[in-house]
Amino acid sequence: MRTVHSLKELRTILRGYRQQGKTIGLVPTMGNLHEGHISLVRKAAEMADVVVTSIFVNPMQFGAGEDLETYPRTLAEDQDKLASAGNTLVFAPSAEEIYPEGLAKQTQVVVPDVSDGHCGASRPGHFEGVATVVTMLFNMVQPDFAVFGEKDFQQLAVIRKLVRDLMIPVDVVGAPTVREDDGLAKSSRNGYLTPQERQIAPAVHQTLQATAGKINDGRTDFQALESEAEKSLGDAGLRPDYFNIVNSQTLKPATAEDRDITILAAAFLGTTRLIDNLSLTR
Numbered sequence: 687m688r689t690v691h692s693l694k695e696l697r698t699i700l701r702g703y704r705q706q707g708k709t710i711g712l713v714p715t716m717g718n719l720h721e722g723h724i725s726l727v728r729k730a731a732e733m734a735d736v737v738v739t740s741i742f743v744n745p746m747q748f749g750a751g752e753d754l755e756t757y758p759r760t761l762a763e764d765q766d767k768l769a770s771a772g773n774t775l776v777f778a779p780s781a782e783e784i785y786p787e788g789l790a791k792q793t794q795v796v797v798p799d800v801s802d803g804h805c806g807a808s809r810p811g812h813f814e815g816v817a818t819v820v821t822m823l824f825n826m827v828q829p830d831f832a833v834f835g836e837k838d839f840q841q842l843a844v845i846r847k848l849v850r851d852l853m854i855p856v857d858v859v860g861a862p863t864v865r866e867d868d869g870l871a872k873s874s875r876n877g878y879l880t881p882q883e884r885q886i887a888p889a890v891h892q893t894l895q896a897t898a899g900k901i902n903d904g905r906t907d908f909q910a911l912e913s914e915a916e917k918s919l920g921d922a923g924l925r926p927d928y929f930n931i932v933n934s935q936t937l938k939p940a941t942a943e944d945r946d947i948t949i950l951a952a953a954f955l956g957t958t959r960l961i962d963n964l965s966l967t968r
């Protein structure tokens with residue numbers, strides 16, 4: 687498995703693979719890889735001849751006061767994990783390679799509507815940063831498909847719309863969330879939790895499950911369900927950011943007529959922000 691840091695090297699190597707008629711799968715990441723990321727790489731390896739995993743902590747998607755500086759950078763460990771997961775090539779560019787003129791002068795991609803609300807409301811500019819870097823990665827790697835985790839449900843919706851609206855010839859593949867034994871969704875940010883916070887963290891998934899149970903029992907008073915869920919998160923020791931019951935396609939508030947529903951949640955434990963979601967069909 688090779689690691690390259692420049693776009694020039696990346697293009698040279700990928701041109702060779704394309705000339706051999708090989709299919710290319712891309713797994714975009716910010717590194718600090720855990721089992722969730724590795725499941726995306728394994729899925730890509732089942733589907734394509736060549737798997738490129740990008741590792742880039744994208745400054746454009748971090749807001750002021752967020753964890754850009756402290757976000758864990760663990761390239762050597764990530765390389766070991768990728769090598770044993772069937773990855774072919776690691777693309778680990780610097781910020782200068784991706785944004786040579788700096789962020790202020792960078793062309794940005796805005797994906798309207800689906801970027802609004804939920805994480806888009808709590809993290810202004812976040813999805814513009816994601817959509818911009820993902821568009822660039824698609825242009826740099828020109829993969830046949832790219833795999834993203836369903837844990838970032840709104841991000842996946844933003845990327846699907848981006849590809850549709852800009853007619854980018856890349857298939858977007860979603861992969862299920864990987865969880866710890868107690869239900870906590872795997873996330874690089876779980877590493878920030880103190881042992882005491884780690885004990886509380888599964889309450890996010892438990893609250894999603896409890897709410898899904900109430901919907902499956904026939905309740906459609908979604909606003910009341912959201913308030914009940916926010917109260918249980920608070921009682922468990924979390925500070926809810928949002929808990930929204932939405933139509934799975936539009937991400938707008940669910941109505942009693944909706945069949946496919948997704949419950950989106952974000953909550954703080956100390957300074958760590960956890961997100962998770964759960965989809966159900968009624």
Ligand code: PAF
Binds near residue numbers: 816
């Ligand atoms: O999900 C992530 O890790 C990031 O948002 C992504 C898609 C790699 C873009 O930086």
